[in-house]
Amino acid sequence: MSAAPTEIAIHREGAERMGFFTDTTVCIGCKACEVACKQWNDLPADGSVFRKGMSYDHTGSLGAATWRHVRFVERLAPSAAEREDAASRLAAGGGGGVPSLPVDGGRWTGDGGRGTVDSPGDLDLVALAESGAGEEEGSGGVDVAGAVAQMDRWLFMSDVCKHCTNAGCLDACPTGAIIRTEFQTVFIQPDVCNGCGYCIPSCPFGVVDRDKIDGRAGKCTLCYDRLQDGLEPACAKACPTDSILFGPYDELVDIARRRVAELHARGIDGAYLYGAGDEPQDQLAGGLGAFFLLTEAPERFGLPAQAESPIQENAPVATAAGLGAALAAAGAVVATFVLSHRGGRRR
Amino acid sequence: MSKRRGSGGSAAEREGAAGGSGGTRDTTPALGTRGQPGSYRRAVEGAAVALTRGRFGDARWSYLYGRDTSYAPEAAVDGQVQSAARRMRGGEEIPDTVQGPVIKPAVWTWEVPLYFWLGGIATGSSFVALGCDAAGDHSSARTARMVTLAAALPSAPLLVKDLGRPARFLNMLRIFKPRSPMSMGAWCLMGFSNLAGAAVAADVLGRSGTARALGAGTAGLGLYLGSYTGVLLASTAVPVWARSRVFLPPIFVATAAATGAAANRLVLSATGLPSGHPTRTALGRVETGAMAAELLLSSGNEKRPGSAAWREPLDQGRPGQVVGARRPGATPGAQARRRSGAPSRQRAVPRRGPRFPLRVGGCG
Known part of the structure; x- marks a missing residue:
């Protein structure tokens, strides 16, 4: 199990970690979750393009105004x-x-x-x-x-913000707009975000983006407004095959583990959990609050095989290297001036 | 409940809507007031949404695959789930088609590279001011402090312009977040700019001792200002930046020293500092050393074993072209300086290639 995140900003009696378990083996690619998400969250259309002859997926990718996206993985590439x-x-x-x-x-x-x-x-x-x-x-x-x-071999996967335990966007956010809620989800406060854009390349999953018109970063909130009222998120509510399951994190992990065992028993050896139930050294960004059951390598679904909060991974080393180099540079500059002046006087 | 629009619905429903009681079911909206414009304020403080089941009961209630179905009846064997994930994520075989891109590109525009350049000049210039003071050339130090301020002043407006919501720029100073290089950088830039301004003000007022102390403080903050930009880029998921985490911040520091020294030499030459003056000699040496360090660091980084996995953006596409154009620009410049031994007298500023392509090389 993943370590409990420590930076919870909002506290409420009895609140526990909530998440999504998205089982791609029962997804039928209807995109009802996308529609429900857009409707509930009042998200604008952000383009619908059929890539000629390449894919039937016409809604692009996750972005500032697309918080759920059903990715079509079509292995039927034309010869x-x-x-x-x-x-x-x-x-x-x-x-x-x-x-x-x-x-x-x-x-x-x-x-x-x-x-x-x-x-x-x-x-x-x-x-x-x-x-x-x-x-x-x-x-x-x-x-x-x-x-x-x-x-x-036509696969569907309803992609969403992973609500990481070690969230890169949350670590990066300089304004404190991105917080961890009482449900241990990662939430961008729209009234605080000033659109600096640092969370965008800091997300190892390419979830967050900045809206060109709105100017703020946007991503799945795990329907924080609905959660506060004890309601299921819109996408999970709309999913007709329960490919998207919502519930307390530990309960979901238990269901997911049993589902993997069942699929293995049926001979689908490729079934595995992406982002939950891993050994500590194998975890993705400390464990994902929204995790997936996949049957193919993660790269097929546009997911990284390994991920960690880039700041937690790189910033300490980089800061040490930078400050060390800066001290050396300042020292070298001062020494050069002192020595040059001494030499100049001697001349 | 002043005015109801429409007259549909049964009498009981209307009654329920109007009074919230007396009807067969309570249809008082949890948010807003019926017949009024939408609002996020609840009609009754603490009211629950109608028909909700407490503690996400509706989620479980709608769940299709109960324990009595064949969805997931089996319990997993110990280690089965872990080993399945390790096998599939282990990368034994890379799939023939990869859907991508996996990450989103940075949305920063030209303001940010320009700020990197100006921030570098400001940092290098603050080091120069410190060096001049240490060597006893206080008039040059005064000029260097002015160059520092001149380079630092446009930085904040450039960064504000790049924001998605520029009017909210003060939110950058809403919290102090050591974890986030951008938060620390914003604070550092603010402190640096203020100290640089105060140092120039002290110079103008003739308080040279204060100015020197403030200049030293500026250089102290410059240690972070010159390096944090590299840390910021290295702390992203962009492979070409993240894999260069040890090299990127020192490269930024080296270029800061080189451009800071070059800017000062340009200004000092223009304001009549004779060639052969020890300060000009020292500035030339700093430039040479910093450029050599930058070349060593960047080529060392790019030629590291294993760099083939992440250096593709440096070779291909438009960023690759820009980086390629940088190399013949910087290398002969450094060679010319090495050959001449002493700084060239013909050129106040060394002819160099554009400096920041390497930094934005991963943008594409």
Whole structure:
């Protein structure tokens, strides 16, 4: 278990550490948590872009106005041949096609014309689903079974501020705007933050960002306003599959550990907890208040394999080196002047 | 409850809304007053949100996967969870596709590198003033104290301009936080600027003893002012800065000494200090030494074993181009000084490449 953070700024009788346990194995990528978060916290839209042919994730990344973000990890990267094929069909004015569903010859002919596709890149997915997988084997059409078999490799992860035990942003904040609440979550006081931006590169997870219009740093508050009233955070409330679990930290860690054991028993050997239940030497930033169950290497989800508060890791060494060098420099300057003047007089 | 908008809802509901009692259920809002503009003030002090279950009961109540489901029935074996995480995070095999970027880039704009440069001049200049006083050249020390103040004065406005909310700049001095290099730096810059101003004021008033003491105090704070900027950058998650944590602050100190000495030599030459004066000789030597130290430190840092893992931003992209342009600029400058032995008389300021590309090298 992680060591209790010592810098709790707000005290309340009976308050304990609250957190999120995000289980990516039951996430369906509906992004309801993102919507709920935006609605409850009155966050503005900050761009929605489909990266052509690369991802169905159109909400970018965590930022000043996106405090929950469902990351789509699509391992179905189109091959070089598929890219070329799509490019040539684009040039011919026929649409780019869906790269993850290889279209053979640009025309799907399964099931007696019911699912006829007019332009090569246009898949009639409804007809495709109705006709059922498997029939198309050998018919020269879409390899639906193959595509479906690959679908389980499409991963979703609802990313959020980790509410670290050793929080880099909290260590960096020069104004004291970032505090640890009675629920041991990390909270940016919006009325104090002056937008210095030091928390942004200090976060090893790339969570915090500064809003271009608002000028202040923003990130998940773990719905501090709701917590104060004993309510579940908006994202966890909205999650239809309970991929996002909210509760007392120790309770969540217990559920998560049992879930890992269950998944291992089912043969999913890659299941592991990211940020909780580690030995002290393996902990991420002292243990994460919002931790995850992943089934792939963390880099796949854009997460670092190791993380620590950069200030706790580097500042003591750097300060010692800097002050030592400054003392040496000042001494050398004074000595140079004294010696030069002596030499000058002798001359 | 002066005026209700709309007339929808059953009579019981309306009654409940109006009186908070008497209806079938209490619909008094916990926040604000019904029919009034939204407010964060509660209608009744300490009122709970309607339909809440105490102590996050609603979270557990909505939980789909109880103990009676097959979600997580098994208890983990000792060490099973730890070893699974160690295996998957251990980096035995790096995944073929990495989603990124993992961290966010710094949002600081041109004001911050310019401040680094000016703060360096101020620090170096305060050292020069100390050296001049120690050597007995009090008139040069006086000039150096003025250079110190001139370099320190624009620093704070530059930093304020870079803030997202400049009107809240005083929040920087809201707390004293030894943990945060930026908090300490803000305090240090304030003390440094005030001491530098007081020293110049004492000079103007003719109290040279006081001015010398204040100048020494300025140099004392300069020890931190010249080095904290490197500490600040090294204490981020940006790999090229964090991995240079031992080298970055000394590099900042070396460049501070070099630019401070160069600025003073420029001003002293312009104000008629003859060439060959021991102070000018000393300034030239300080420049040479500081530049040599900077080159040694930065190239030593970049050529350290294992640097290939983090030095990519120094070689590639726009930062890489700027850093690449710095090298041929700084190296011949130092070589020319080494060859001539004594400081060059033709040039008051050594021709050098831009100084701060190395510092902002990791920005991209």
